[in-house]
Amino acid sequence: xxxxRTPISVTEAQKRVQSIPLKTATEIIPLEExxxxxxxxDVRAKYEYPHFRRAGMDGYAIxxxxxxxxxxxxxxxGEIQAGATWDQxxxxxxxxxxxxxxxxxxxxxxxxxxxxxxPVDGNPSRVQIMTSENxxxxxxxxxxxxxxxxxxxxxxxxxxxxxxxxxxxxxxxxEVYQRPRIAIIATGTELLNSDAPIAxxxxxxxxxxxxxxxxxxxxxxxxxxxxxxxxxxxxxxVLNEQIASHEIVITDGxxxxxxxxxxxxxxxxxxxxLFNKIKQRPGSVTTAFVQDGTLVMALSGNPGACFTxxxxxxxxxxxxxxxxxxxxxxxxxxxxxxxxxxxxxxxxLRCRYAIKDGRCLVYPNGINRSGSLANLQTTxxxxxxxxxxxxxxxxxxTDAWLLPFK
Amino acid sequence: xxxxRTPISVTEAQKRVQSIPLKTATEIIPLEExxxxxxxxDVRAKYEYPHFRRAGMDGYAIxxxxxxxxxxxxxxxGEIQAGATWDQxxxxxxxxxxxxxxxxxxxxxxxxxxxxxxPVDGNPSRVQIMTSENxxxxxxxxxxxxxxxxxxxxxxxxxxxxxxxxxxxxxxxxEVYQRPRIAIIATGTELLNSDAPIAxxxxxxxxxxxxxxxxxxxxxxxxxxxxxxxxxxxxxxVLNEQIASHEIVITDGxxxxxxxxxxxxxxxxxxxxLFNKIKQRPGSVTTAFVQDGTLVMALSGNPGACFTxxxxxxxxxxxxxxxxxxxxxxxxxxxxxxxxxxxxxxxxLRCRYAIKDGRCLVYPNGINRSGSLANLQTTxxxxxxxxxxxxxxxxxxTDAWLLPFK
Numbered sequence: 001x002x003x004x005r006t007p008i009s010v011t012e013a014q015k016r017v018q019s020i021p022l023k024t025a026t027e028i029i030p031l032e033e034x035x036x037x038x039x040x041x042d043v044r045a046k047y048e049y050p051h052f053r054r055a056g057m058d059g060y061a062i063x064x065x066x067x068x069x070x071x072x073x074x075x076x077x078g079e080i081q082a083g084a085t086w087d088q089x090x091x092x093x094x095x096x097x098x099x100x101x102x103x104x105x106x107x108x109x110x111x112x113x114x115x116x117x118x119p120v121d122g123n124p125s126r127v128q129i130m131t132s133e134n135x136x137x138x139x140x141x142x143x144x145x146x147x148x149x150x151x152x153x154x155x156x157x158x159x160x161x162x163x164x165x166x167x168x169x170x171x172x173x174x175e176v177y178q179r180p181r182i183a184i185i186a187t188g189t190e191l192l193n194s195d196a197p198i199a200x201x202x203x204x205x206x207x208x209x210x211x212x213x214x215x216x217x218x219x220x221x222x223x224x225x226x227x228x229x230x231x232x233x234x235x236x237x238v239l240n241e242q243i244a245s246h247e248i249v250i251t252d253g254x255x256x257x258x259x260x261x262x263x264x265x266x267x268x269x270x271x272x273x274l275f276n277k278i279k280q281r282p283g284s285v286t287t288a289f290v291q292d293g294t295l296v297m298a299l300s301g302n303p304g305a306c307f308t309x310x311x312x313x314x315x316x317x318x319x320x321x322x323x324x325x326x327x328x329x330x331x332x333x334x335x336x337x338x339x340x341x342x343x344x345x346x347x348x349l350r351c352r353y354a355i356k357d358g359r360c361l362v363y364p365n366g367i368n369r370s371g372s373l374a375n376l377q378t379t380x381x382x383x384x385x386x387x388x389x390x391x392x393x394x395x396x397x398t399d400a401w402l403l404p405f406k
Numbered sequence: 407x408x409x410x411r412t413p414i415s416v417t418e419a420q421k422r423v424q425s426i427p428l429k430t431a432t433e434i435i436p437l438e439e440x441x442x443x444x445x446x447x448d449v450r451a452k453y454e455y456p457h458f459r460r461a462g463m464d465g466y467a468i469x470x471x472x473x474x475x476x477x478x479x480x481x482x483x484g485e486i487q488a489g490a491t492w493d494q495x496x497x498x499x500x501x502x503x504x505x506x507x508x509x510x511x512x513x514x515x516x517x518x519x520x521x522x523x524x525p526v527d528g529n530p531s532r533v534q535i536m537t538s539e540n541x542x543x544x545x546x547x548x549x550x551x552x553x554x555x556x557x558x559x560x561x562x563x564x565x566x567x568x569x570x571x572x573x574x575x576x577x578x579x580x581e582v583y584q585r586p587r588i589a590i591i592a593t594g595t596e597l598l599n600s601d602a603p604i605a606x607x608x609x610x611x612x613x614x615x616x617x618x619x620x621x622x623x624x625x626x627x628x629x630x631x632x633x634x635x636x637x638x639x640x641x642x643x644v645l646n647e648q649i650a651s652h653e654i655v656i657t658d659g660x661x662x663x664x665x666x667x668x669x670x671x672x673x674x675x676x677x678x679x680l681f682n683k684i685k686q687r688p689g690s691v692t693t694a695f696v697q698d699g700t701l702v703m704a705l706s707g708n709p710g711a712c713f714t715x716x717x718x719x720x721x722x723x724x725x726x727x728x729x730x731x732x733x734x735x736x737x738x739x740x741x742x743x744x745x746x747x748x749x750x751x752x753x754x755l756r757c758r759y760a761i762k763d764g765r766c767l768v769y770p771n772g773i774n775r776s777g778s779l780a781n782l783q784t785t786x787x788x789x790x791x792x793x794x795x796x797x798x799x800x801x802x803x804t805d806a807w808l809l810p811f812k
Contacts, residue, residue, distance in 0.1 A: 054777070082636070101777075143773070161783045165782055168709070172600060198576055201508065202489055204576060205573070208573075211566075371460070374455070374557065374571060378567075405565060406565055
């Protein structure tokens with residue numbers, strides 16, 4: 001069915017996707033699985049840190065009143081290994097051998113490093129201390145963190161250093177934002193199963209594996225992925241089922257202007273059609289709608305358009321589900337090699353970039369038609385070629401978007 | 407046992423770690439598991455791409471000899487959907503309805519977009535074509551990639567775009583470098599199990615979970631992790647077992663100058679001691695040795711020193727196992743807030759950074775003693791405070807290392 005579509009700008013389309021209300025939820029997960037998840041709540045210290053007076057050096061713990069008139073001999077009451085405690089009083093003229101990280105007796109004021117002591121021949125229960133120390137070599141309890149202080153904040157993405165902090169405070173589980181559940185549906189009778197031999201007219205579903213991995217490295221969770229032939233009732237049935245159980249459904253294919261515009265047909269009947277035409281190349285037919293609170297993002301089946309559409313619309317939304325901003329960095333850049341095509345719509349050109357003398361230089365990356373895919377591995381940024389009737393000159397400044405994990 | 411150690415520079419220590427011979431191997435894995443793995447061999451196109459003449463638009467395919475004298479009516483021989491083939495000849499005055507992405511008949515020269523046609527009332531087997539097209543709207547076979555061309559190169563880290571390229575060429579498995587097998591051994595009688603209640607003199611093993619996740623996000627594979635009390639024979643036994651089955655063993659703790667320097671003792675008996683003292687703070691006792699071809703990296707048990715030591719020595723080595731350079735970016739930076747301590751050795755200060763007007767500004771991040779850990783989550787770079795007897799002035803330029811995934 002041919003229907004008139006009203007194209008909107010990329011910025012407006014991005015705004016419409018980013019402003020949909022989110023079905024966010026939190027979940028409690030073991031700390032072992034929390035790297036790069038995002039905290040939903042502040043975590044506070046259950047105790048001070050260090051939670052006991054701790055020796056910073058290997059040496060001998062002595063009382064304040066004995067910290068004078070060196071060199072002199074001390075009687076050694078015993079040894080405190082790391083992990084042990086000590087409850088015997090230090091009397092005048094006595095010292096306790098102590099290890100780095102060990103519990104320091106309450107009545108000790110200083111740890112004299114072992115390098116500043118000498119053994120007393122034939123008597124392991126005595127030691128000669130040669131000089132004092134400027135520092136106590138004791139970390140007082142609570143030096144780093146007071147009890148009740150926020151140790152990690154909500155909306156922080158936990159990293160390995162953060163895991164160490166949480167474990168140090170005995171945290172075993174954390175409350176994090178759920179990753180959005182995302183279904184991926186590729187449509188097209190031309191799609192082969194990956195086990196089938198290649199055949200004329202047929203292609204492999206290259207968008208499926210690309211979208212699944214893009215979603216997952218962005219922080220989404222793909223728990224449904226399929227490919228469907230161009231059959232209206234099957235597509236409608238599967239689409240409706242997945243809408244019911246996912247925060248986001250991404251489709252690719254089935255949004256051309258032709259007879260098999262099944263996704264486009266569904267979009268026109270949705271609770272809310274966000275757009276079905278965007279002033280962009282590649283991917284002008286990119287369509288989005290909301291049904292029962294689920295966003296359906298219908299990307300073009302063309303690999304280049306599918307790739308570009310993911311970064312323009314899906315990456316920021318999936319990050320928003322994690323209360324994080326996009327990892328794509330928008331910069332001013334300079335076109336550093338010729339690109340001669342002109343466009344009626346703005347083109348998001350697949351490029352490589354290099355930073356030279358503080359400037360970002362962008363180089364068109366091989367074949368840039370929307371149906372080509374050979375450059376998807378090596379593309380590291382998208383650069384804007386504004387719509388124009390004359391080619392953009394080398395050296396012209398433009399916007400570029402540096403892609404993450406590339 | 408107190409033994410004299412000869413400190414070396416950080417640069418020399420890094421060079422010694424980076425120059426050890428690697429026990430590299432490759433493995434064949436399914437494409438579905440290959441995101442961010444590194445190809446060990448070039449992958450070549452088994453067929454050209456597109457592998458058939460492909461329609462770029464929905465419309466009508468016509469012969470070259472009919473591409474004139476518009477508007478005129480054509481007899482419609484049938485329809486070619488995406489995924490189908492066609493073997494009937496196009497005779498003069500005939501057209502075939504064709505979908506985007508579909509197989510184009512050999513004798514068709516052009517696809518006239520549907521927007522340039524009109525139906526003929528009451529006769530679905532006829533169509534009126536109003537005007538011609540400047541372009542053929544056909545992508546010739548092999549336009550993007552020739553048969554036998556390299557589609558992805560060895561030593562490339564595969565990304566989702568690369569997965570799409572590989573899948574498009576029917577690739578089901580790829581040969582990649584094995585991730586190094588890494589064992590992590592924490593030592594110290596003070597270490598509690600994560601399920602035990604906190605107790606005086608005891609601490610949780612915060613380094614273990616940190617190192618495991620740092621290793622894994624760097625591309626290593628942790629298949630053994632344990633914590634051991636300060637018992638010489640147990641430590642020696644476990645260490646030797648893990649050396650036999652791993653490319654790298656990382657230990658933390660047990661390298662102080664005190665009585666429990668069990669890892670240091672083992673290092674002195676190794677095939678090759680790389681170093682056991684480095685001119686750095688924190689972590690001057692950091693030790694490395696090679697035994698039976700396995701690198702043992704003995705990091706300090708102090709959280710800050712352990713964190714710093716991982717980035718200085720382990721991250722580049724694990725990346726080298728993947729034939730990749732370090733993800734840590736060394737930049738010139740400016741100290742932007744006071745840091746008043748002086749050091750006998752160069753200090754790698756845990757900082758946050760901000761880029762302002764093209765300059766990298768570094769801000770000391772909270773408490774920077776080697777035993778403190780509260781700042782490990784929020785530290786985004788290490789900045790060099792060279793050894794000196796006077797504090798470094800705010801505004802001084804220095805080296806900084808920007809940490810990945812932070």
